[in-house]
Amino acid sequence: MTSKIPLRVITNGIAILPDRLVPDAVVAFRGNRLVAVGRATRRIPRGAECIDARGGYVSPGFIDIHVHGGAGADFMDGTVEAVRTACRAHARHGTTTIFPTTTTGTPEQINAMLASCDAARRDPQAPGPRIAGVHLYGPYFAEDKVGCHSKAGRRPPRESEYQSYFDSGIVKIATCAAELPGAIDFYKAARRHRCLITCGHSNSSWSEMKNAFQAGMRHVDHFWCAMSSVPSIRQRFDVPMQASMAEFVLANADMSTEVIADGCHLAPELLEFAFRMKGSSRLLLVTDANRALDMPPGEYRFGPSSDGPWFRSDGKVGWAPNNSLASSIVGMDQMVRQMHRVTSATLPDVVRMASLTPAERTGIARATGSLEKGKRADLLILSKSLEVRQVFVGGREIPLSE
Numbered sequence: 336m337t338s339k340i341p342l343r344v345i346t347n348g349i350a351i352l353p354d355r356l357v358p359d360a361v362v363a364f365r366g367n368r369l370v371a372v373g374r375a376t377r378r379i380p381r382g383a384e385c386i387d388a389r390g391g392y393v394s395p396g397f398i399d400i401h402v403h404g405g406a407g408a409d410f411m412d413g414t415v416e417a418v419r420t421a422c423r424a425h426a427r428h429g430t431t432t433i434f435p436t437t438t439t440g441t442p443e444q445i446n447a448m449l450a451s452c453d454a455a456r457r458d459p460q461a462p463g464p465r466i467a468g469v470h471l472y473g474p475y476f477a478e479d480k481v482g483c484h485s486k487a488g489r490r491p492p493r494e495s496e497y498q499s500y501f502d503s504g505i506v507k508i509a510t511c512a513a514e515l516p517g518a519i520d521f522y523k524a525a526r527r528h529r530c531l532i533t534c535g536h537s538n539s540s541w542s543e544m545k546n547a548f549q550a551g552m553r554h555v556d557h558f559w560c561a562m563s564s565v566p567s568i569r570q571r572f573d574v575p576m577q578a579s580m581a582e583f584v585l586a587n588a589d590m591s592t593e594v595i596a597d598g599c600h601l602a603p604e605l606l607e608f609a610f611r612m613k614g615s616s617r618l619l620l621v622t623d624a625n626r627a628l629d630m631p632p633g634e635y636r637f638g639p640s641s642d643g644p645w646f647r648s649d650g651k652v653g654w655a656p657n658n659s660l661a662s663s664i665v666g667m668d669q670m671v672r673q674m675h676r677v678t679s680a681t682l683p684d685v686v687r688m689a690s691l692t693p694a695e696r697t698g699i700a701r702a703t704g705s706l707e708k709g710k711r712a713d714l715l716i717l718s719k720s721l722e723v724r725q726v727f728v729g730g731r732e733i734p735l736s737e
């Protein structure tokens with residue numbers, strides 16, 4: 336049976352492995368599986384279909400664990416069509432596995448978001464990235480760290496609310512500010528559901544982080560954005576000054592974090608600092624992209640289309656009305672190019688931060704995240720300047736022009 340499925344072989348490219356580049360590589364896949372990755376030493380079997388990488392790179396597909404929308408749609412719009420639209424947009428930027436991310440909102444809005452993502456991921460015809468789970472991100476934010484999200488939609492975690500989210504089976508990443516009442520019970524519930532547990536939009540102290548860590552928290556959302564610092568903790572507890580989320584992440588080898596490397600949120604020295612401190616196995620690239628991705632500059636809603644707060648896109652980044660940043664409007668390919676351009680991270684390291692590392696942290700690394708025999712054929716052909724040329728999700732090519 337399997338022999339009837341044609342072997343497809345990518346040649347004339349440089350394969351990007353987690354620890355090295357392989358020049359003049361052969362990347363072969365049959366159906367949805369990678370069957371060989373290596374140097375072009377052996378003869379390509381007769382009957383194989385060849386794909387010419389034209390001297391560019393063959394990369395694992397990108398995995399985005401923090402992403403709100405794109406092409407005019409936000410995952411919180413609550414319709415299958417919105418999920419498909421945003422997913423297709425991110426496929427064009429090289430994302431082959433996606434974790435649609437909630438914002439603050441009512442339980443009805445969050446349930447609608449979970450249901451629409453669940454329906455979209457079951458659709459075998461969907462021409463986009465694989466939905467590996469939902470990132471339950473809002474609504475459990477600290478009041479003083481909501482950022483561009485709607486304040487009215489934030490609240491402390493209550494089991495009567497989040498139990499149904501976890502029971503849906505689709506939540507695989509769970510965020511809660513560590514200082515909120517009920518946070519520890521939330522983390523324990525998330526751990527029972529095998530989520531990557533993260534603390535974000537939080538003003539928590541070292542000791543609150545320590546308790547959270549004991550309950551299973553292992554990740555912090557968008558480092559330096561909407562998180563505590565020594566001065567912000569001093570405002571809560573006065574002297575002696577105490578350590579914050581930043582020190583906790585930097586001092587603890589089991590903690591991972593993520594950066595928004597769009598060139599607008601963080602200056603090059605911060606990207607370099609985060610990479611040097613955490614390394615490529617504990618630092619992730621995320622887009623945190625909103626619905627203004629691939630859209631003209633203008634006014635858009637963050638979160639649900641019905642009542643999400645307005646922000647302005649200037650064509651480079653989103654701005655909240657109070658002139659704070661309202662998340663990014665670019666895709667993962669842009670993050671990879673920026674990280675490669677402005678830091679000392681090698682290309683294998685940069686790509687690892689956008690593929691294998693997010694796969695490892697979310698527990699899907701056996702299935703995807705690197706060019707390895709037996710894994711899913713989630714892969715990209717990139718130009719020498721790292722522009723996305725071709726995208727394959729489970730061996731199926733995604734049309735890029737639409």
Ligand SMILES: [Zn+2]
Nearest residue numbers: 482536557561
């Ligand atoms: Zn955020």
Ligand SMILES: [Zn+2]
Nearest residue numbers: 401403623662
């Ligand atoms: Zn976000």
